[in-house]
Each structure stands twice: as structure tokens, then as C-alpha cells.
Amino acid sequence: MIAEIIAVGSEMLTPFRQDTNSLYLTAGLNDLGVSVAFKSIIGDNITHLAGAARTAIARADIIVFSGGLGPTEDDMTREAVAAALNLELHRDATIITDLYKRYAARKIVMPPNNAKQADILEGATMLANANGSAPGQFLDTVVDGHRKIVILLPGPPNELKPLFDLQCKPRLATSLPPRYLAKRMLRMALIPESVVDARTAPIYQQFTDVESTILAGSGEIQLHFLCAKPTLAEAQARVDELTEKIEAEMDDSIFSSHGESLEEVVLLHLGMRHLDLAAAESCTGGLLSERLTAIPGSSRYFLGGAVVYSDTLKTTFADVPPGLVDTKGPVSPEVARSLAEGIRSRTGASLGIAITGIAGPGPGEPGPDANKPIGLVYVALASGEDTQVKELNLTGDRDRIRYWASQHALEMIRRHLL
Ligand code: ATP
Ligand code: MG
DSSP states (O other): OEEEEEEEOGGGGSTTOOOOHHHHHHHHHHHTTOEEEEEEEEOSOHHHHHHHHHHHHHHOSEEEEESOOSSSTTOOHHHHHHHHHTOOEEEOHHHHHHHHHHHHHTTOOOOGGGGGGGEEETTOEEEOOTTSSSOEEEEEEEETTEEEEEEEEOSSHHHHHHIIIIIIHHHHHHHSOOOEEEEEEEEEESOOHHHHHHHHHHHHTTOTTEEEEEEEETTEEEEEEEEEESSHHHHHHHHHHHHHHHHHHHGGGEEESSSOOHHHHHHHHHHHTTOOEEEEESTTTTHHHHHHHTSTTGGGTEEEEEEOOSHHHHHHHHOOOHHHHHHHOSSSHHHHHHHHHHHHHHHTOSEEEEEEEOOSSSOOOSSTTTTOOTTEEEEEEEOSSOEEEEEEEOOSOHHHHHHHHHHHHHHHHHHHHO
């Protein structure tokens, strides 16, 4: 059982408007155990729309249209769907009466073009729209021996959402065989996507009844698993079985299996071990601290720290010996180590983390750093017993280098706490 969503409206083919209705509809269809296999945005053009409708009706079981039900010339969803299904449109007298009443209540004479909002597909049920003038339509029909459910909904989200939730979902729930969707997401930091896929694909490919998706971005890989079964327990069991196998393969590379962010996991581990953290940040300018403090309750485990951008402040706030900066350069393993140890002892935190690097686009400062490459970053973690220093050679623009540096710092803390 697959669904297709067609968002109708030329405005969403411009850079200025986005189709958000389809996201809402996808979540609602998923609740019913239906996955969305196709979605598209089609401009207000009857030929294009009828073509898209024909394709959708041929390949999907449930087709949901959003928009194009208004009274204006460019609202053509009804006509396009009627053409694609070879059905007549009937002007519904009750809807016409209601439309006249709506206008009369506002003391306006109804412009005649509004009447087309009363055109209902042969065999469709009208879905009354409490928030607007165009009703929705629900058609449960058979095309070439296959059952097809075609739903037309108005485009404005405040009209579409209640129509879908209150009038379509209950109809779908009673007319479809019960299906439940179970989902899981595994998250990993800083491992190349190809490496994750090479190790996990042989496992997830054996679970043909689970839809597996690998997503990469911002120093993170996500594995998404989705399974539909007649009961939630069955669906959950399959997803859990697959997740366990992937967890056994990727082991402690997985930082989260229930959706938590890397920041949340780091704070959770600090809490479990009754430890706290302070940060000295140079090239990230507080980004790491920002990410940690964005999590509610972080103050119990994250004490704070210092943005030590200038050489002087590295000495003033984190006790880096001035001679060390002069001889090794601010972007050096020695200075990173000294920053981590300095901020730890200054704040009394159990762990001190430090980041210093060249985020670009310009080269390092004159002196020892002058010839160091853009993207060279040192991250150091001081625990009192030992201090680890990691050299990173990051690529990309300033934003990317800074974000990845903060990501490496979080992952370094997480691995230390395992
Ligand atoms: P009406 O013309 O009566 O407003 P309609 O069903 O014809 O209703 P559209 O004209 O297609 O709907 O869209 C009306 C407004 O609804 C758009 O200007 C836009 O702001 C919003 N809208 C339409 N489609 C979407 C969508 N897919 N996602 C988010 N907003 C949408
Ligand atoms: Mg419109």
C-alpha cells in the first residue's frame, strides 16, 4: 500500500514558497502505516496536472492532492483529476447553497466563478471545510481492477490540516487493512558514509521488509529504519532486530539509537559519571559551548569556560605560558594541550576541552602559524590524569570547519567517557 502526494501551485515552483503540506500529510499517512513513495509539485497548468494525476493513479494506491481547489481560473485540480480518471464533475446543489450563505453572511454578492468550488467528482464524498469555501473530496474507486483512493484537499494549511485529520484519517483507517509503522534511527559521528554503508548494507539488505535509508551531513551519519506490519509489536520487533545487528557491527561508533543528539549524549555521560566540563575555545568562538548550553539542564554538567580568541586571552584566561604561543604558534598541539589543562584547573571542572585552529578563509597569523594550512585544528581534552590532543585537517569553508571542529570535540569527550 503506497501513497503519492501532489502539491498543486505555481507559487511553490518559485524560490519564495515551500510545500509544507506534503510533510504534514506524510506524517499523517505514516501514522496509518502507509508510506509515501512519490511526491511532486505541479504548477497551475491543466495539462501538466492531468498528466501527473494519470501517472500517480497508475502507480499509487492512495493519491492526495493539495491545493488548486479555489474559485480562480488557476485552480484546476478538480478538472485535472476528472480528466485523468475519465469521470464527470457534478455541481452539488447543497454546496452552492452553502456558498451563497457564506457570502450573504458577509453581505457580499457571490461572484459567479465561486460556483466551480461545488463541482464534485462522480462518486466522491464531499468533505465540508469549516475554515474556507472550497470543500475537499474523498473518492474510493476502482481503476483497471485496482482499488484507488483519491483525496483532494484545499491548499491553505489551516484548511488542509483539519480536513485531513478529522475527515480523511478516520475514513482511511476504517477502509485500509490495519498497518502500523515502527521507526528507529541510529546516529554516528565523523565516520565516512561509504564506510558505514560498506559495513551495514550487508546486514540491512537481509531485512527486505524494512525500509533502510542512510543520510549524511554536518559530521553525522544517520541510519533510518522503517517497517510496516499488521501490528505495532511485529513492526517494532523487526526494526529492533535489525537495529541490534547494526549496533553489534558498528559498536561504540553509534552515539545514539533513540534520536538523542551528540550534545545530549555527552551531557548524559557526564551526568552518569558525576563529572563536569569546561571549554576554552579559540577558532570556534563559543560554538561548542553554544551547542552544549542549547540543551536544557546542561548547567549541571557544563560549567562554562572562555572564548580565548587572542593570544593574550589564552594566557589571561587559560594560563597558557606566553612563551609557548610565541614559539609554537596559537594553532599548535602544545597550545591546545595547555588550553585544555588551563581551563580545567582555572574552573575546577573534571574535564577541560580546548579547540584552536585556522578556520580560514585567510591563512594563519604571522609568526609560527604563517604557513599552517586552513583547516588545521587541534582539539585537546584534559582529564587530570592525561591530556589527549588530536590534530584535524578539515576541509570546506569557515562555517564548516568551525562546526566540524565542535563535532570532533564532542565526539572526543563522548569516547573518553565510554
Ligand atoms: P484557495 O485558492 O481557495 O485559497 P486552493 O485550494 O486553491 O485554495 P491554493 O490557491 O493552491 O489553494 O493555495 C492557497 C494558499 O495556500 C497558498 O497561497 C499557500 O500560501 C498555501 N499553500 C498551498 N499549497 C501549499 C502547500 N503545499 N504547502 C504549504 N502551503 C500551501
Ligand atoms: Mg488558489
